[in-house]
Amino acid sequence: MAPSRLGLEATIKMSCTLDGKIKAAEMRFWLDSGAYTDISPNMSKAIAANCSGPYNIENLSCDSFCVYTNHNYSTAFRGFSHESYMFCVERCIDELAKKCNISPLEIRLKNAIVPGNLSPTGVELSASNSGDFRKCLEKLNILANLSENNIVYMDDNKVRVKGIGAFWKAPNPSTDASAGAVITFNKDGSINLNIGSVEMGSGGKNLIAQMLAEKLQISYERVFVEASVNTKTMPKYWKTVASLSSFLVGRAVMNAADDAISQLKSNASLALNCPVEDLDIKDEKVIIKYKPEIGLGFKDIAFGTKLENGNVVGKQVIGRGSYIIGHISSKLAVDNGKGKTGNAWTVGAEAVELEVDLKDYSFKVLNAYLVIDIGNLINPKEMTCVLKGGMSMGISLAINEEDIYDEDAIFQDTSLRTYKVMHINSAPNYLVDFVQTPQLDAPYGVRAFSEHGVLGMPAAIANAISLAVGHEIDELPIYPEVIYKNLKD
Amino acid sequence: MIPKTFEYYKVDSEKEAFDIYSILSSENKKVYYYAGGSEIITMSRASSINVDAVIDLKGIKSMQKLKMDGENLIIGSMATLSRIGESRLFPLLGTTVMRIADHTNQNRITIGGNVCGTIIYREAILPLLLADASCSVYINGTEKEIPINSIFNQRINLSNSEFITKFKVGSEFLNVPYFHLKKTKSEKIDYPLITLCALKYNGMIRIAFSGLLNYPFRSLEIEEILNDENLSDEEKADSVIERLPKRPANTITGSGEFKLFLLKNMILEALQKFKECV
Numbered sequence: 001m002a003p004s005r006l007g008l009e010a011t012i013k014m015s016c017t018l019d020g021k022i023k024a025a026e027m028r029f030w031l032d033s034g035a036y037t038d039i040s041p042n043m044s045k046a047i048a049a050n051c052s053g054p055y056n057i058e059n060l061s062c063d064s065f066c067v068y069t070n071h072n073y074s075t076a077f078r079g080f081s082h083e084s085y086m087f088c089v090e091r092c093i094d095e096l097a098k099k100c101n102i103s104p105l106e107i108r109l110k111n112a113i114v115p116g117n118l119s120p121t122g123v124e125l126s127a128s129n130s131g132d133f134r135k136c137l138e139k140l141n142i143l144a145n146l147s148e149n150n151i152v153y154m155d156d157n158k159v160r161v162k163g164i165g166a167f168w169k170a171p172n173p174s175t176d177a178s179a180g181a182v183i184t185f186n187k188d189g190s191i192n193l194n195i196g197s198v199e200m201g202s203g204g205k206n207l208i209a210q211m212l213a214e215k216l217q218i219s220y221e222r223v224f225v226e227a228s229v230n231t232k233t234m235p236k237y238w239k240t241v242a243s244l245s246s247f248l249v250g251r252a253v254m255n256a257a258d259d260a261i262s263q264l265k266s267n268a269s270l271a272l273n274c275p276v277e278d279l280d281i282k283d284e285k286v287i288i289k290y291k292p293e294i295g296l297g298f299k300d301i302a303f304g305t306k307l308e309n310g311n312v313v314g315k316q317v318i319g320r321g322s323y324i325i326g327h328i329s330s331k332l333a334v335d336n337g338k339g340k341t342g343n344a345w346t347v348g349a350e351a352v353e354l355e356v357d358l359k360d361y362s363f364k365v366l367n368a369y370l371v372i373d374i375g376n377l378i379n380p381k382e383m384t385c386v387l388k389g390g391m392s393m394g395i396s397l398a399i400n401e402e403d404i405y406d407e408d409a410i411f412q413d414t415s416l417r418t419y420k421v422m423h424i425n426s427a428p429n430y431l432v433d434f435v436q437t438p439q440l441d442a443p444y445g446v447r448a449f450s451e452h453g454v455l456g457m458p459a460a461i462a463n464a465i466s467l468a469v470g471h472e473i474d475e476l477p478i479y480p481e482v483i484y485k486n487l488k489d
Numbered sequence: 490m491i492p493k494t495f496e497y498y499k500v501d502s503e504k505e506a507f508d509i510y511s512i513l514s515s516e517n518k519k520v521y522y523y524a525g526g527s528e529i530i531t532m533s534r535a536s537s538i539n540v541d542a543v544i545d546l547k548g549i550k551s552m553q554k555l556k557m558d559g560e561n562l563i564i565g566s567m568a569t570l571s572r573i574g575e576s577r578l579f580p581l582l583g584t585t586v587m588r589i590a591d592h593t594n595q596n597r598i599t600i601g602g603n604v605c606g607t608i609i610y611r612e613a614i615l616p617l618l619l620a621d622a623s624c625s626v627y628i629n630g631t632e633k634e635i636p637i638n639s640i641f642n643q644r645i646n647l648s649n650s651e652f653i654t655k656f657k658v659g660s661e662f663l664n665v666p667y668f669h670l671k672k673t674k675s676e677k678i679d680y681p682l683i684t685l686c687a688l689k690y691n692g693m694i695r696i697a698f699s700g701l702l703n704y705p706f707r708s709l710e711i712e713e714i715l716n717d718e719n720l721s722d723e724e725k726a727d728s729v730i731e732r733l734p735k736r737p738a739n740t741i742t743g744s745g746e747f748k749l750f751l752l753k754n755m756i757l758e759a760l761q762k763f764k765e766c767v
Binding site for chain 2 (some may be wrong): 359360362399400404412413415417418420422423425426477479480481484485
């Protein structure tokens with residue numbers, strides 16, 4: 001991997017029964033931290049805590065080292081190191097499948113995690129905290145038509161191949177990771193939401209607005225999320241963590257919405273002269289449960305309520321909420337590695353179809369597939385779009401992006417003229433499908449998803465190319481000269 | 490963006506360009522003729538050149554021509570790559586220039602700018618070398634027509650005050666069988682590891698390369714090998730590799746060894762193509 005993102009090397013040993021059931025694995029990871037640590041120790045920890053991938057491995061040993069080097073310092077890319085170690089694991093799984101003479105899909109199905117299994121650090125897995133990986137694989141099989149032959153000769157020199165790259169990812173927050181939210185009302189009853197979350201294209205603010213609209217029974221268009229972030233006036237948000245915002249900020253917003261609802265009800269109860277427990281909210285109004293035709297609009301009660309005699313009772317409604325992630329520890333136990341460093345996993349599986357020229361090793365990515373357990377597909381278009389963006393970054397990472405140093409360790413790749421990201425005309429067709437197993441502690445069951453499109457792509461591409469050229473290629477990026485050198489050595 | 494103040498002159502005629510050049514350079518200013526800007530802008534940004542003044546030639550009407558003139562195709566040096574490609578007047582040249590940079594840049598880069606640039610690839614020169622084109626050079630107030638093959642040695646040799654006004658290609662070269670193949674590190678739009686241009690004229694293959702060495706070249710010796718009827722295709726390809734003017738160097742985009750590996754396949758492909766179109 002590109003050292004200024006993540007230079008990762010790994011040695012992985014796996015043992016399995018003859019029919020491909022993995023019994024044990026021994027893994028060692030060395031993360032090139034560069035000259036400064038920044039966030040790389042946390043990435044090393046994330047690698048260790050999730051090293052098995054979405055597979056049940058009963059006997060597991062893992063050492064994950066963070067190594068100072070004289071390279072550029074590395075930092076987290078989209079995927080927070082999962083895009084790198086999953087490449088290592090998924091390459092190994094494919095090679096194991098070949099040894100057992102079973103298909104790449106079959107070995108993954110056979111070893112897929114299920115509720116009741118343990119994570120590498122001893123966390124018991126459930127449908128809520130880790131979704132349904134098996135179902136993702138089954139859907140991927142249909143989407144990418146994996147049961148047909150994975151290698152097809154087009155002519156003497158051209159083959160079409162398919163490769164799989166599965167993933168799981170848990171966030172790796174600090175134990176004090178928290179979010180806050182403030183809800184205020186406008187005169188017309190529409191609402192403003194102030195959250196400190198930083199939006200970088202993950203669509204988190206849209207999803208949160210949707211959740212809030214649903215919770216407050218108000219139309220989406222009437223929820224105004226403050227777009228800019230001002231740390232002076234906004235509630236603190238832990239840090240820029242795109243994929244965690246629907247969970248962490250979402251929980252704070254739900255909390256603030258509950259607070260606003262109770263204030264709205266309190267104001268309404270004074271005006272309607274009935275106990276708050278008889279009130280409900282519907283269509284931007286507080287109504288009486290057993291007499292829903294009687295109610296007061298948010299606009300009439302958000303700033304106190306005017307009684308018939310002209311007096312105003314109640315108070316201005318300001319919803320306040322916060323959430324702090326609980327039940328996680330920042331450290332893993334020294335002796336056995338046990339500990340819970342994240343709250344939940346998102347699982348999924350990706351595949352690619354490539355056309356490879358066996359004469360000069362040039363190749364084109366024709367199709368890229370993804371099936372993810374999203375929890376609850378509350379915004380199909382946006383969620384699909386964010387995932388496709390991740391897939392595109394994953395492909396670019398796999399086939400182009402690298403830092404080049406000369407013999408004197410002088411950095412060569414100093415501009416985007418030579419540091420190539422994937423150009424639009426190289427982009428494949430993107431096909432995305434979903435599994436929906438709600439995450440019970442997440443607002444509306446929505447799982448973290450915005451980083452995840454990137455995670456399985458590098459491995460899927462390497463698996464496909466290895467199949468095409470009949471040689472295991474265990475490095476990134478992969479471009480024609482890399483294949484040439486691998487075959488020559 | 491160019492991060493310093495500089496003078497900019499947009500001129501209407503060759504004479505005006507030359508006169509302004511003479512005045513500015515007599516003031517000891519570092520003056521560049523400007524033919525699209527992609528190099529001047531990027532090199533200034535990287536501080537590898539220091540520009541005091543630029544003279545923009547793109548507004549000179551006579552240098553924008555792109556049309557048949559009797560038995561010759563006239564290509565004004567300020568014709569953009571995209572105009573040349575879309576005109577389809579010289580298919581090999583069109584194909585070659587439409588694989589230089591991306592479409593946005595093709596709308597800006599001129600053939601004169603590419604051919605005279607400092608970039609080592611200068612792919613637009615390859616078809617001109619093969620078609621025995623000539624160029625008109627504006628020297629000291631007069632225009633002089635010079636065969637490309639005599640003014641070109643690794644690059645077009647001009648003094649700083651001179652510039653090319655147009656290229657002339659004989660119509661007998663325009664629609665001959667041709668072959669263009671560009672191999673890059675990975676992305677389609679990128680500098681070439683190798684760009685190969687070839688055409689068949691009077692039954693003989695002519696061939697030129699960019700990217701292989703640090704300058705574009707046509708080699709008569711290589712053409713002789715390719716046209717040798719006593720050699721098999723395989724022997725021809727091996728022999729070409731043996732007789733290159735020098736060994737390809739390792740560059741950031743690819744090793745010399747890999748370039749030779751590609752070259753052999755490319756030559757075989759070219760030979761095959763010309764066999765098919767006989």
